[in-house]
Amino acid sequence: MNTNEAGDLLALINASLNATSAIALITGFVFIRQKVVDKHKRAMLTAVGASALFLVFYVVRILLTGTHEFAGEGLARTVYFSILFSHMALAVLVLPFVLRLVWLARAERFEDHKRLARFVFPVWAYVSVTGLMVYLLLYQIYGYI
Numbered sequence: 001m002n003t004n005e006a007g008d009l010l011a012l013i014n015a016s017l018n019a020t021s022a023i024a025l026i027t028g029f030v031f032i033r034q035k036v037v038d039k040h041k042r043a044m045l046t047a048v049g050a051s052a053l054f055l056v057f058y059v060v061r062i063l064l065t066g067t068h069e070f071a072g073e074g075l076a077r078t079v080y081f082s083i084l085f086s087h088m089a090l091a092v093l094v095l096p097f098v099l100r101l102v103w104l105a106r107a108e109r110f111e112d113h114k115r116l117a118r119f120v121f122p123v124w125a126y127v128s129v130t131g132l133m134v135y136l137l138l139y140q141i142y143g144y145i
Contacts, residue, residue, distance in 0.1 A: 007065030010057050011139055017057070018131035021050040025125045041105070047124070048102060054131070068144035072137065080137050087130035094123045 001009070028043030070080050097120045104113035138144055 003064050007061050008139065010061040010064070011135055014054050014057050014061065015132050015135035015139075017050045017054040018128045018135070021047045021054070022125060022128035022132065024050060025121065025128060029121060044105075047128075048098065051098070051124075051128070068138060070138060070142060071145050072142035076137075076142060080134070080142070083130050083137070084134050087127055087134055090123050091127045091131075094120060094127055098124060 024043045024047035028040050028047060031037075031040035031043055070077060072080055097116065101113055101117055101120055104110075104116065
C-alpha cells in the first residue's frame with residue numbers, strides 16, 4: 001500500500017468515525033430524553049471516543065498526504081467550501097466545550113452539564129455530519145486533484 005492509498009483508507013476510516021459519532025450523539029440524545037442515563041453515558045462516551053480517534057487519524061492522514069484540492073467546479077465548489085469551512089471552524093470551537101461537558105459529567109454537575117449540552121449538542125452533531133459530507137464530496141462524488 002502506497003502513501004496515497006493509506007491516506008485514502010484513513011479518510012474512509014475518518015468518515016466512518018464521523019458517522020459513528022453522529023449516530024452515537026443522536027442515540028445519546030434519545031436516551032437522555034427517555035431518562036435512560038446509563039445508556040446515554042455509554043452513547044456519549046462512544047461519541048467522544050470516535051471523535052478523539054478521528055482527530056488522531058486526521059492528523060496522521062494530513063502528515064501522510066497533505067491536503068487535497070477539490071475537483072468539483074461551479075456551484076458544487078461553493079457548496080463544498082461552505083460545508084468545509086463551517087465544519088472546520090465549528091470543529092475547533094466545539095472541542096473545548098465537549099471537554100467541559102465530559103468534565104461536568106464526571107464531576108456530577110449535571111445541571112451545568114445539561115445547560116451547556118443544549119448548545120454544544122447541535123454543533124457537535126453538525127460537525128460530525130458535515131465531516132461525513134466533506135468525505136463524500138471530496139473522495140466519492142467529485143474527487144480531488
